[in-house]
Amino acid sequence: MFSFSPRSQSYYQPSPYYQPSAYYQPSPYARALAQQQQQQRARDLAVAREMERQRLARSQYFPHGYDYEPESDEEDYYLNPRQRALLEAKRHQAALEQRRQAAAHMAHENALKQQAARTAEKESTPPQSPRRSVSPLRSASPPRSVSPPVAERNSPAPKATSPVPQQSPPSPSPERLEEAATKIQTQYRIHRALRAISALASQFESLKASFVPPTTIDYQAGDGTVSSVPVPASESSSSTASAAGAKLAFTPTNVPLHTYTELLSRLLVALDAVESRGDRGVRERRRAVVRAVEAEAARVEAFWRSVWAAHHQEQEQRADEEEEEVSAMAIDEVDALPELAAPESDSDVEADLSTPPETPAPSPELVLPQESELAEDGVIVDTLTEEEKLPADDFVLV
Numbered sequence: 001m002f003s004f005s006p007r008s009q010s011y012y013q014p015s016p017y018y019q020p021s022a023y024y025q026p027s028p029y030a031r032a033l034a035q036q037q038q039q040q041r042a043r044d045l046a047v048a049r050e051m052e053r054q055r056l057a058r059s060q061y062f063p064h065g066y067d068y069e070p071e072s073d074e075e076d077y078y079l080n081p082r083q084r085a086l087l088e089a090k091r092h093q094a095a096l097e098q099r100r101q102a103a104a105h106m107a108h109e110n111a112l113k114q115q116a117a118r119t120a121e122k123e124s125t126p127p128q129s130p131r132r133s134v135s136p137l138r139s140a141s142p143p144r145s146v147s148p149p150v151a152e153r154n155s156p157a158p159k160a161t162s163p164v165p166q167q168s169p170p171s172p173s174p175e176r177l178e179e180a181a182t183k184i185q186t187q188y189r190i191h192r193a194l195r196a197i198s199a200l201a202s203q204f205e206s207l208k209a210s211f212v213p214p215t216t217i218d219y220q221a222g223d224g225t226v227s228s229v230p231v232p233a234s235e236s237s238s239s240t241a242s243a244a245g246a247k248l249a250f251t252p253t254n255v256p257l258h259t260y261t262e263l264l265s266r267l268l269v270a271l272d273a274v275e276s277r278g279d280r281g282v283r284e285r286r287r288a289v290v291r292a293v294e295a296e297a298a299r300v301e302a303f304w305r306s307v308w309a310a311h312h313q314e315q316e317q318r319a320d321e322e323e324e325e326v327s328a329m330a331i332d333e334v335d336a337l338p339e340l341a342a343p344e345s346d347s348d349v350e351a352d353l354s355t356p357p358e359t360p361a362p363s364p365e366l367v368l369p370q371e372s373e374l375a376e377d378g379v380i381v382d383t384l385t386e387e388e389k390l391p392a393d394d395f396v397l398v
């Protein structure tokens with residue numbers, strides 16, 4: 001019957017009593033009251049969460065609650081085993097899903113609780129502002145808006161002073177950076193080269209200590225024949241000319257000697273591959289190790305050459321001794337033969353040729369021509385021709 005319809009007033013403005021200004025600061029009592037209310041709400045929320053947790057724990061064993069009653073006792077009676085198993089699986093899946101949702105809800109509630117605790121802790125910290133004494137009689141009255149003084153209202157708000165950035169040291173130029181990088185890299189490479197040379201020197205010392213000279217060395221002659229020469233107990237200094245034709249044979253006996261020589265050659269190649277980078281220390285260190293390796297290689301070569309030279313000299317000495325023995329035997333045989341007349345000297349022969357030989361006196365024989373023949377009756381028959389006959393005066397009676 002009666003109704004009230006207020007007219008809309010365009011000039012209506014809400015009372016500023018419920019909208020405090022930006023400069024409004026609540027009283028300590030109001031802040032304490034708000035803090036107590038917030039703590040009470042947090043306690044209520046914790047109690048509700050604990051009750052929910054207990055309910056979920058109970059529903060883990062009784063998904064449908066303590067007072068759950070199936071709609072019909074004959075619900076599962078008409079189901080075959082397969083359908084019954086499917087139904088149980090569905091129920092179990094539903095229980096798991098419910099449990100998962102409860103866990104998610106609890107996690108969400110815990111997050112909200114932590115956020116509320118952080119907010120309460122932040123609000124419990126009182127702002128640094130001058131405290132005003134509030135009488136207990138006036139604290140029950142509603143708070144009033146306190147306007148700041150005119151001087152403070154008209155004064156501009158203080159601006160936040162930004163920290164002055166500290167001046168960082170100037171960055172070096174690219175040239176200096178490149179120079180520093182080159183120097184560091186050079187020092188690192190020099191250190192690496194010295195370390196490699198030291199490793200090779202240690203390897204050489206261990207190799208030299210483990211080498212055992214062989215007791216027999218095989219040599220190959222020019223015609224391909226191989227002769228085994230035993231190493232003498234004491235090394236003899238032989239001439240280099242006698243060992244010029246020496247050549248090691250590639251036989252199992254010479255395997256240690258060839259292996260040692262090959263390893264020394266590989267050490268020299270590895271030392272030659274180490275770069276000095278213009279550093280004097282690296283060059284001197286490498287030169288010292290190279291000289292030591294070369295001296296060892298020369299010593300090994302002189303060793304097997306001296307063995308061959310000693311063997312060659314021994315063979316020559318043995319051949320000379322055999323030749324002397326043969327000569328002595330020949331002289332002894334010549335001395336055992338009878339002595340022959342000594343031949344006349346050349347002066348005696350010349351003297352005999354210079355004097356004519358004396359004609360010996362003819363013997364008192366009758367010299368007859370040889371061409372005469374005897375007759376059958378013993379009468380000499382002259383068969384000479386007239387020209388061949390001698391005059392009668394030639395016959396001389398001796």
